[in-house]
Amino acid sequence: MKTNGTQQEPGIDRRTFLKRSSLAVAGTAAITEFPFVITSRAEPDDPIRIGLIGCGGRGGGAVLDALGVATEVVYPREGYHTETVKEGAAVRHKNVSVIALADVFPDRLAHCRQNLARVGIRVPDDHCFVGFDAYQKLLAIPEVNYVILAEPPHFRPRHLMAAIQAGKHVFMEKPAAVDPPGVRLVMEAGRLAKEKGLGIVAGTQRRHMRSYNETIRRIRDGALGELMYGTCYWNGGVIWVVERRPEWTDMEWQLRNWNYFTWLSGDHIVEQHVHNLDIMNWVIGDHPIRARALGGRQARPPGPTYGHIYDHFAVEYEYANGIRVFSQCRQMDHCDNLVGEFIAGTKGTSNCQSWIRVKGGESWRFRGDEVNAYEQEHLDLIQSIRAGQPLNEAQAIAESTLTGIMGRESAYSGKTVEWDTILNSNQRLGPEKYEFGPLPFPEVPIPGRYRLS
Structure with missing residues (x-):
């Protein structure tokens, strides 16, 4: 694509x-x-x-x-x-x-x-x-x-x-x-x-894909033994952007260019990377209990067109059973792209979608026909x-969405964020009233200064 x-x-x-x-x-x-x-x-x-x-x-x-x-x-x-x-x-x-x-x-x-x-x-x-x-x-x-x-x-x-x-x-x-x-x-x-x-x-x-369902069923049935750690990635290029027109108010432009404003999209770790985080929660059978993250805005062009979201995140998610998931997502052009998931257990490894490799045992690959x-x-x-x-x-999509939000807030603040803290937070993003007109947006979040409310 x-x-x-x-x-x-x-x-x-x-x-x-x-x-x-x-x-x-x-x-x-x-x-x-x-x-x-x-x-x-x-x-x-x-x-x-x-x-x-x-x-x-x-x-x-x-x-x-x-x-x-x-x-x-x-x-x-x-x-x-x-x-x-x-x-x-x-x-x-x-x-x-x-x-x-x-x-x-x-x-x-x-x-x-x-x-x-x-x-x-x-x-x-x-x-x-x-x-x-x-x-x-x-x-x-x-x-x-x-x-x-x-x-x-x-x-x-x-x-x-x-x-x-x-x-x-x-x-x-x-x-x-x-x-x-x-x-x-x-x-x-x-x-x-x-x-x-x-x-x-x-x-x-x-x-709703046959390959993911069959692979994850086998993992959950013990094909990899006890799960130890996972990795997931959505490292890709800059996505579409809508340049502002003179006749548009702040609200109209932000709605049309919604990916670049956290109050509308959640930032790309929530809007895009949620796919991969959802797979990790599915494979592990739980949501993480805390997140420690880094992130920033390094390659996006200056000016308001690209809003105030970050262009990269790296998060360590910790689950209650001790499993760690290491997550990366990036929107930068002219870099190596990688989109997918990986899980390792005491018996072997898997990409969660189509293959399982067992150490000293019989490996498996999905060879069926896929659906649209x-x-x-x-x-x-x-x-x-x-x-x-x-x-x-x-419940599943809510938990996967909150997984992304937890990583975002950890990166924005530079602090470890606990699941119960973020779940019960009253931080609401967006205006109190929806109408066309002025709508300033915040500065790029700076770790150490930004606070989770």
């Missing part, structure tokens, strides 16, 4: 990974602690009527994945990537439709609407909503029973809870939140969803809904 001219690891990024994979019939059961099962396409029984909140590149791609529409990703020189319907593509998933759209910006909504029209889905004007309250209007439509949340991460906890309260099943993009109060709200929404019999699946698509994980995560949720056993990944 190329992002702004930077070559990244193939087969990893959210919207290019496995795009060419066939949606083969799957048969690998997930690890018991995680309640989904990789399945074939759901039977065309109950209709799924989608409402999309957040119509940018990520949301536009997610809704097409839910429909089973073949797409291609376009990366402009500047600005966010978009997904365009491939010529001749059609909706493949039966009894799945899109009936409502919501976004802060009219142009984002219009582009998504045009993509849907190319495959014969026409969302009526009275089901298209714009503005900060657009999500509320969409959730008020009784016919919507499946909501996709693809707005900037800051808004997801509030929108998730509102959707669950409205009785909707939810697919939410990752990460789940950007701050501890948001994480706690996601956990609360997950508990409410269980009470109401509603499903929640997150955009940590590796959990971006479609499969929707199919798994849809089938679970139709089967009356909706999946609920809220």
Whole structure:
């Protein structure tokens, strides 16, 4: 994949990974602690009527994945990537439709609407909503029973809870939140969803891949013996950036350039590296109890365009059973790229995805056919809904998100951060009121000066 001219690891990024994979019939059961099962396409029984909140590149791609529409990703020189319907593509998933759209910006909504029209889905004007309250209007439509949340991460906890309260099943993009109060709200929404019999699946698509499921099942069954340590990486290039236009207020520009502001994205250790941290929590079967981190902003160009987030982090995570995980993530061009995970045990090692090497014993490699994980995560949720056993990944994505936040806050402050401290923190990021106008953003966090509130 190329992002702004930077070559990244193939087969990893959210919207290019496995795009060419066939949606083969799957048969690998997930690890018991995680309640989904990789399945074939759901039977065309109950209709799924989608409402999309957040119509940018990520949301536009997610809704097409839910429909089973073949797409291609376009990366402009500047600005966010978009997904365009491939010529001749059609909706493949039966009894799945899109009936409502919501976004802060009219142009984002219009582009998504045009993509849907190319495959014969026409969302009526009275089901298209714009503005900060657009999500509320969409959730008020009784016919919507499946909501996709693809707005900037800051808004997801509030929108998730509102959707669950409205009785909707939810697919939410990752990460789940950007701050501890948001994480706690996601956990609360997950508990409410269980009470109401509603499903929640997150955009940590590796959990819906056959290769990861089969490999981690074997690790959890003892193939590596007692686990000792792990490493995980998302070292890649600089991602898309949106240059400011004179007519945009501070709020509009930050919303459009949201990756570069911690209150909107959580910084890249939360927004992007959450994929790898999620795998480590999954393999170990727990979340870390503390983090010690370094990080900084060394290579990002000066000026406001790239916001105030860091460009590199290195974190040592300690788990209750004594396991250490060493984590790296970086967004710098012209450097070596590495995206993936690794775990070592008393009997051997594994990349957590496709191979297990046993010292003095029989090694193993995944040789099955892979699914398109971006479609499969929707199919798994849809089938679970139709089967009356909706999946609920809220707690897992909340813990993985908080793992990233804990590492970020340790790097920002230069202090060791404990799990219970960060979980119970009242540090809330973002403005008190959402409106277009002035919105200054903080300076780059300086360790030793920055304080976790």
